Amino acid sequence: MDAPHRVTARKRASRPLRPSPAFAEPTGPPTILLSVAGLSPQVITETLYCLLVQRRPRADVREVHVLTTAVGKQRVCEDLLAPRRGWFHRFCREYGIPAARIRFNTRTIHVVSGADGAFLDDVRTPEDNVRLADAVLALVRDLTRDPGRALHASVAGGRKTMGLLLGIVFQLLARPQDRLSHVLVSPSELEGQRDFFYPPRAPRMYRVTAAPIRSRDVRVELAEIPVPLLRDHVPAIGTGEQSYSELIALTQRELDWQTKPPPLVLEARSRALRIAETTVRLTPLEFAVYTLFARRRTAGCGRAECPGCERCALRTDAFLEPETLEALRGILQGLHVHDDRVATLEGWYSTDLSKKDPRDRFLQVRSRINRKVRQALGVGRCVDRYLLAATGKRGETLYCIPASRDLIRFG
Ligand SMILES: [Zn+2]
Structure with a gap:
């Protein structure tokens, strides 16, 4: 019955689900999660799992922003945000997280538009890439405006260019309270599986390999990526509304002129x-x-x-x-x-x-x-x-x- 690449779940009737854990008050600054997502919105729930379930004390995530393509937005809406059955809602219910506390809706999903103003379905041309770079910069600039909030940027998911651009823009704009991370799932066969969005509370089996994977053997971890923070060293960064290429040029000049x-x-x-x-x-x-x-x-x-x-x-x-x-x-x-x-x-x-x-x-x-x-x-x-x-x-x-x-x- 089980096809080798279908994920199946098996609830153990003998072991009833424990009641939802009470939502422990998070500590630390209110945090905004920013994720670049292509066609695998799983990275968003996986990262939320690390921040809200695994981390002690929990991070105080208040907003989830996603930068993606038109197709990616559709995926996020269907897979994560569908009323009740969306995996974001399931995750919040399962772990006793008040979903209303976290702003995550169609308005926090940002789609890059092409030169003609239409939403990009994919990033394929050099022009698309320029648009994408400017979009990443504009979004991160916006999300780092409030000094009382922290940004958690995730480079997992999305096209490689998206993650790379987010990493570079993060170096330019991040403040000491901000973090850059990548989410790691092991065994790796589970990555991107249509039924795996976070480690479930109820034990289950994933039949994606010859030997089924038990949910208790699944590891989801955040790998933080330390980067040098340039914001306070390059005054141009904090002052203008430059495009990505302008800001890179100003930063390079600042560094060059400091040396010579x-x-x-x-x-x-x-x-x-x-x-x-x-x-x-x-x-x-x-x-x-x-x-x-x-x-x-x-x-x-x-x-x-x-x-x-x-x-x-x-x-x-x-x-x-x-x-x-x-x-x-x-x-x-x-x-x-x-x-x-x-x-x-x-x-x-x-x-x-x-x-x-x-x-x-x-x-x-x-x-x-x-x-x-x-x-x-x-x-x-x-x-x-x-x-x-x-x-x-x-x-x-x-x-x-x-x-x-x-x-x-x-x-
Ligand atoms: Zn002198």
């Missing part, structure tokens, strides 16, 4: 800063102010890396001194500025300091420079070294270019 920052070239002729492939165009006045600080840095204390000492930096008060303004004027002269008002720094001083304070003039120019540098280079800690940075306590602020003096070139 590109030179900072001040090109007087075009009044521009050149940093790697990027050109930051400045007005003559902005370029002159930046040059003043670059000269100060290169002639400063002599240390390659300096957080901003008295000899490498300037205070705003420096702009009250005639020598500073003289130096600025000298730089402007070298730039061959035709506008007399700029060349003579008109408006930078007045007998009435309450009206025209050169310190304020400097601060205004500084914020314009920094805005332009940021706009050109984008976000990232690696960008900060090219700004006119402020260091020191309030009231004693020092301004300097943090880039190493060896990086600064006058072109």
